[in-house]
Amino acid sequence: MTKVDPGFSTQSRSASGAHAVVIGAGLGGLASAMRLGARGYRVTVIDRLDVPGGRGSCLHRNGHRFDLGPTIVTVPQVFKELWAACGRDFYKDVDLKALDPFYEIRWPDGSHFTARQDTEAMRAEVARLSPDDLPGYDKFLDDSEKRYWFGFEDLGRRSMHKLWDLIQVLPTFAVLRADRSVYAHAAKRVKDERLRMALSFHPLFIGGDPFNVTSMYILVSHLEKQFGVHYAVGGVAAMAEAMAKVIEGQGGLMRMRTEVDEILVKDGKARGVKLTSGEIVTADVVISNADSGFTYDTLLRNHVRKRWTKRRLKRSRWSMGLYVWYFGTKGTADMWPDVGHHTILNGPRYRGLVRDIFIKGRLADDMSLYVHRPSVTDPTVAPEGDDTFYVLSPVPHLGHANPVDWESEREAYREKMIKVLDSQLIPGFSDRISASETFTPHEFRDRYLSPYGTGFSIEPRILQSAWFRPHNVSEEVEGLYLTGAGTHPGAGLPGVISSAEVLSKLVPDPEITTVDALQAAE
Ligand SMILES: Cc1cc2nc3c(=O)[nH]c(=O)nc-3n(C[C@H](O)[C@H](O)[C@H](O)COP(=O)(O)OP(=O)(O)OC[C@H]3O[C@@H](n4cnc5c(N)ncnc54)[C@H](O)[C@@H]3O)c2cc1C
DSSP states (O other): OOOOOTTOOSSOOOOSOOEEEEEOOBHHHHHHHHHHHHTTOEEEEEOSSSSSBGGGOEEEETTEEEEOSOOOBOOHHHHHHHHHHTTOOHHHHOOEEEOSSOEEEEOTTSOEEEEOSOHHHHHHHHHHHOGGGHHHHHHHHHHHHHHIIIIIIIGGGSOOOSHHHHHHHHHHHHHTTTTSBHHHHHHHHOOOHHHHHHHHOGGGGGTOOTTTSBGGGGHHHHHHHHHOOEEETTOHHHHHHHHHHHHHHTTOEEEOSOOEEEEEEETTEEEEEEETTSOEEEOSEEEEOSOHHHIIIIITTTSOOSSSOHHHHHHSOBOOEEEEEEEEETTOTTSOTTOOSEEEEOOSOSHHHHHIIIIIOOOOSSOOEEEEOGGGTOGGGSSTTOEEEEEEEEEOOTTSSSOOOHHHHHHHHHHHHHHHHHHHTOTTGGGGEEEEEEEOHHHHHHHHOOGGGOSSSBOOOGGGSGGGSOOSBOSSSBTEEEOSTTSSSOSSHHHHHHHHHHHHHHSOOHHHHHHHHHHHHO
16 A cells, blocks of 8 residues: 655645545545545545535524534544544644533433543542442443444454454454443443433434444443543534645545436446536546445446345435434523533433334434534634524434424424423523524435435444445445445444545555556556
8 A cells, every 4th residue: 555655745646647536525525535635546526515524514594603413523533643644734724622521411300410531520420320330330431441442443443344354353242242232231330220321322423223233332431531522613514624625735626516426337347427417527436425325226226236235225224313403592602501512401211212213213202302502612603692502303214114294393393392492401592593494304315315314324233334334345336435424334423534544445556546447448
C-alpha cells in the first residue's frame, strides 16, 4: 500500500489519473474520499443534497441552526487519524468541546442519573441509585474495556469480508459471550432496572434493539470513559464542511445536488455511474456511501445479485425509524437551568416500548425521548436569548406489516410529544416556539434514500454484523466498495469513519487500477 507522505500539501497529487467516484457525501463517503485522495486517486464525490454530511447535515430556520442527526462525537481519535492520513491536523480544522457532564437520564419517578467521564463520579451515581450494584458496575466497566479492545480496535478496524476472517474470531466471540444481548449483560451485572437501562440503551443510538443486539456493544461505556463525549462547534455539519474542504484541497471534486441513478457494470466490473440527468461518469473504482440496501436493490438493479438479493434484503432486520422534532424557543435561555445539552427522558416502559418499535412495528402512545439542547454549549445555534432544541423518539420503520401513516400521524405525534416535554422537562415551552420542523421516517426515506426510512440502515444484530453485514468490498461486483452505516463495522460516527479506514486498505493502489483499466481497454 502507498505510504502517505506526512508532508503532503493540500495540492492534488493524482499523478496516476486513476478516478474514484464516491456516491454520497455522508461522513463515511467523505472519509473514504479523503483517504483515497491522499493515496493519489482523483476523487469525485456525488450527493443529491445541497450540502455535505448526509445525516450529519443541518438546516437553518428563523435564525436557528438545527443539527439534523449526530450530536455526540465519541472517539475523536478516529478523526485525528483520518486527518493525519491526509497530512493534516484535525484540531486545526475542527473545534471540539469536551462535555462534562456527558448527559442526564431521567425516569418518570423523578430519579435521575448523570453520566460523566470521571469513574469515581460515575460510581457515586451508581451508589446513589443502588449501592448494592457497585461491585457489579465495576465488573461491567471491566467487561466493557475487554470488548473495546476486541470489538473496536481489532474487529472494527479490519476487513471482515472473508469467511476465514469470521472463523478466526469465533472463539473470542464465544469467550466474550457475544451471543448475549446488551441488556442481558447489563442485567447479569446490576439489579436495579434504572441502572440496567443506563448501561444498555447505547445501541439505540446506532439503530439496535438493546434486548437483541450483541453484547459486544457494551464497549460504548468504555469509549465514553476513555475518550469522553464531545460536541463539534458548528455541529457535525461543520466537520463535514471541513472534510469537503480537505477533499477539494486534494484536487477532488464535490458535486452536490447531483443524483446517481445506477452503478454501471461491464464484464462484472464497476465502470462508473449514470446520473439521473443521463450523464455518465466513468471511474476506475466506485465507492457507495448510499445505504447498502439501496446500493444493491436500486443502484445495481440491472445486475444479477448472488448474495444481496431483493428477497434477502427484505428479510433482513432493519434498524428503527426516528421521529425528530426540531424547534426553536424565544427568550428561554435562562429558563430550565437544570436541562443541559443532552437529556434522555424515559417513558414508563423500556422493554415493552422497545418491543413495540422493533418487533411489533407498532407506534405506541408512550415514548422515551432524547432531548438535544446545543444552545447551552454553542450560542451560535440560536438568536441571542433563545434556544435551539431537537427531540428524538425511536419509532417503527416503514417495512413492518402495517406501516404508520405519517401524513396523518405527524401532527398528532407532535402533540403527544408536547405533553410529555411540557409536563416532565421544559414547562411552558410550547407558547414560545419560534421555528419548527419535523422529520418522520418519510423524510429519512426521501432525503437520504434510506430503505424503510430507517435511521441507521441494517440492524447490528450478531448475524448481521462483521462478515454477515454487506462487505466493504462488494460481493457482487468487482471494483465496487461500500462505506457507511450499512456496511462493516456499522452505524455511528466512529463506525462510519472506521468503515472508510477498512475500505482504504482494500482499494488497490491507483497505479494498479489504471494498469487494469488500460488492460481492459486493450
Ligand atoms: C437523528 C440521528 C442522530 C444520531 N446521533 C448520533 C450521535 O449522536 N453520534 C453518533 O456517532 N452517531 C449518531 N447517529 C448515527 C450517524 O449519524 C450515522 O450512522 C452516520 O452519520 C451515517 O453516515 P453514512 O456515512 O452512513 O452516510 P449518510 O449520512 O447516510 O449519508 C449518505 C449520503 O448519500 C447520499 N445518497 C444516497 N443515495 C444517493 C444517490 N443515489 N445519489 C447521490 N447521493 C446519494 C445521501 O443524500 C446522503 O447524503 C445519528 C443518526 C441519526 C439519524
